[in-house]
Amino acid sequence: MKGGLTPDQVHKIARLANLILTSEEVEKFAPQLSAILEFVSKLQKIPTKDVIPTSQVNGLENVYREDEIDKSRMLTQEDALANAPATHNGFFKVKAVFGE
Secondary structure, eight states: OTTOOOHHHHHHHHHHTTOOOOHHHHHHHHHHHHHHHHHHHHHHTSOOTTOOOOSOSSOOOOOOOOOOOOGGGOOOHHHHHTTOSOEETTEEOOOOSSOO
16 A cells, blocks of 8 residues: 555544544554554455465364263262252252342
8 A cells, every 4th residue: 555544544444443543653653563464465466366275284184083972080060069069959059149
């Protein structure tokens, strides 16, 4: 972006981002935002038509396991509630979060 952003443009960007900027911040961020937009403009000129989209380039793949229940690691309901300060009908009893 040639010439950089005007203070009005920086204020508009700030409003879109729900930010309130002081005059000093506008003065500070205008050249920074201009540099970012200039860099993005350069990136848009790179020919990417024949580039295959990818999320990563190192050849790693997700490793999945079967979703099986390991009963040796399960707690019984009694075990789970054993140290609870208060229970009711087999559940943890806690103070109400929401009022009436």
